[in-house]
Amino acid sequence: MAIAIRAKQDVTRRYLLVRSASSVALAGLGSLAGPYLSRAADRPRIASGIASGDVSAGSAVVWARADRPARMQVECSTLESFKTILRVASADALPEHDFTSKVLLEGLPPGQDIFYRVRFEDIGGIPGETQVGHFRTAPADKNSISFVWSGDSAGQGWGIDPARGGMRTYKTMLENRPDFFIHSGDHIYADCPIPTELKLPDGRTWRNIVTEDKSTVAHSLTQFRGNYKYNLLDANLRAFNAEVPMFAQWDDHEVTNDWSPIGTADETGYAEDGTSRLVARARRAFFEFMPIRSIPGQEGRVYRKIGYGPLLDVFLIDMRSYRDSTWNKRDDRSDTFILGPMQLAWLKRELAASDATWKVIAADLPIGLVRGCSSSAASISTAGPAP
Amino acid sequence: MTVTLKDVDNRDLWSVEIAPQPDARPGRLLAQHI
Numbered sequence A: 001m002a003i004a005i006r007a008k009q010d011v012t013r014r015y016l017l018v019r020s021a022s023s024v025a026l027a028g029l030g031s032l033a034g035p036y037l038s039r040a041a042d043r044p045r046i047a048s049g050i051a052s053g054d055v056s057a058g059s060a061v062v063w064a065r066a067d068r069p070a071r072m073q074v075e076c077s078t079l080e081s082f083k084t085i086l087r088v089a090s091a092d093a094l095p096e097h098d099f100t101s102k103v104l105l106e107g108l109p110p111g112q113d114i115f116y117r118v119r120f121e122d123i124g125g126i127p128g129e130t131q132v133g134h135f136r137t138a139p140a141d142k143n144s145i146s147f148v149w150s151g152d153s154a155g156q157g158w159g160i161d162p163a164r165g166g167m168r169t170y171k172t173m174l175e176n177r178p179d180f181f182i183h184s185g186d187h188i189y190a191d192c193p194i195p196t197e198l199k200l201p202d203g204r205t206w207r208n209i210v211t212e213d214k215s216t217v218a219h220s221l222t223q224f225r226g227n228y229k230y231n232l233l234d235a236n237l238r239a240f241n242a243e244v245p246m247f248a249q250w251d252d253h254e255v256t257n258d259w260s261p262i263g264t265a266d267e268t269g270y271a272e273d274g275t276s277r278l279v280a281r282a283r284r285a286f287f288e289f290m291p292i293r294s295i296p297g298q299e300g301r302v303y304r305k306i307g308y309g310p311l312l313d314v315f316l317i318d319m320r321s322y323r324d325s326t327w328n329k330r331d332d333r334s335d336t337f338i339l340g341p342m343q344l345a346w347l348k349r350e351l352a353a354s355d356a357t358w359k360v361i362a363a364d365l366p367i368g369l370v371r372g373c374s375s376s377a378a379s380i381s382t383a384g385p386a387p
Numbered sequence B: 001m002t003v004t005l006k007d008v009d010n011r012d013l014w015s016v017e018i019a020p021q022p023d024a025r026p027g028r029l030l031a032q033h034i
Helices: A005-027 A030-042 A168-175 A221-231 A235-243 A277-289 A341-353 A374-381 B026-033
Strands: A046-053 A060-066 A070-077 A087-093 A100-105 A113-122 A127-136 A147-150 A180-183 A197-199 A205-207 A246-248 A304-307 A312-316 A358-362 B002-006 B012-017
Touching (some): A046 A113, A046 A235, A046 A246, A060 A070, A060 A127, A070 A100, A127 A235, A147 A168, A246 A312, A312 A341, A341 B026
Parallel strands (some): A147 A180
Antiparallel strands (some): A070 A087, A070 A113, A197 A205, A304 A312
């Protein structure tokens, strides 16, 4: 039988109500127990965990999502005890961004473990729960660096099966205690609904947690957001996000399979500037839910460089947003392109200027050699069915 | 630099050592090749 989140939440709520009633009965003093529980329920909650991202030697993004209109308060310290506070920052979490909120912490010391704590205050200033996270700033000298990279979360209907430990890859990555994580895209599979169960080749059954917004192909902003919220139901992912900063890029399934700027639209069509409204909704949800740094004047730009000390520069590229829409859709590829002229010029310029010993170019598509066979080219370009 | 491919159970599947080339100005070379 499938596990449905809404049903589970109802059960949990009933359980709390029963417990609440029992507490009152046992205490015999409803005037004490009742108001306490009521106040706790009224406080803003952290709804989808906390996360950090785009960490450099002196700055980092901290992300969280509330369950109601609230103001996010972030404090950070080099001490796990928070005996001394290094920086504070705050930002609103409002319905227009599904209560997500981000702050940029600046002026941090390099090469340091930074502990941060997040809480939301409601519009009356009443604070809710606090969650504590951690990241390490990039070194100022030539120290060892460890990072992990991966991609493709919850694809082809394989969602969260609690009986199998959920998204165990995040637990494994956390055990390696990396300095940061490059997620090379397909954070979600917006075009792949999560069914209640799947049959395994050996006859066993994979039973997914299911939600309403992850039970259909995403078209609306609510559905795109629901894809990210689905993944954040996983305790392994939330624990990982709290401890390891993410460098996020995107690929095709944040929108739909093998999308290109032109030709990827639903019944809502294109805006006056020629951009797909479907892609715009997908991009908005991506930026709302990722701990990604905003680039002033270039809202929605995914490609960027993150300098991680003298040994390493990371170049995160975007191989979807600026590509020739006919790329991998015709045999003659002599005049086609993927990065687009502006991104390509940026990449060349930044590579040439980089003095880092190691330059890691994080690409959301596999990079390989075309060996003359069109089917090989298709596999490189992920032009076939969703991999 | 050591690059290691691991499975979900943290077992090493494949590993490779890549030596740095500090005198080659690889950034400029890379930019020329792209």
